[in-house]
Amino acid sequence: MIESLQEFTATLPTLLQWVGVMLAGAIPFVESYFGSVIGVVAGLNPVVAIAAAVVGNILSMVALVLGASTVRGKVARQRESSPRREKLRRAFDKYGVAGVSLLGQSVLPSQITSMAMVSFGASKDAVIRWQILSIILWGTAFGVLAAIGVDLIA
Structure with a gap:
């Protein structure tokens, strides 16, 4: 799946690659940490890759938290x-x-x-x-590690 996301991101026009990374970052289990790696490996500037992955992860997390809060407020039942x-x-x-x-x-997605x-x-x-x-910290850590790794390989 990660390779497919990298290929998808790499095939986008340069100006839209950040959108691919942002979408990858919004996926549970990919999130900001693997999203930033995908962006760096696809050739994006590490700052852009990290920022895009973080934004995608944050947007999906906030949407789900607000949804869960609304549901919790309306439904009182045993789980x-x-x-x-x-x-x-x-x-x-x-x-x-x-x-x-x-x-x-x-352990689990944000x-x-x-x-x-x-x-x-x-x-x-x-x-x-x-x-x-947390999303910013994890995304930055993995993005920096990926950038260092890509620089070492190149």
């Missing part, structure tokens, strides 16, 4: 617990919004963790703020 949801709930109880936001992307935290009762504004910080 079936899955082992994965219970594990996330324990991490949320232990580390809070900040910890799950900053570390959660190593879109999933952010919706789960809102469903647990976390403030949607706090979730959005911490997720944005």
Whole structure:
């Protein structure tokens, strides 16, 4: 899938490649960290690749958090617990919004963790703020590593 996204991005006109990276960044499990790598490997300036992947990831995460918040506000029902949801709930109880936001992307996409935290009762504004910080940090870290790797290979 990553290779397909790289090929798609590389085939776009130069001025639209950032749109391809932004769309890749909006996909759960690709997000800002792999989106920025895709952009760098496709030949975009690392700053542009990181920014595009971060924006795509943030837009999709915010849309899903606002949707989850609206649904939570309108629906009061018992949810079936899955082992994965219970594990996330324990991490949320232990580390809070900040910890799950900053570390959660190593386990689950930001879109999933952010919706789960809102469903647990976390403030949607706090979730959005911490997720944005996390998305920027993860995207920048992976984008810089990709740029260093591409420079070493070239």
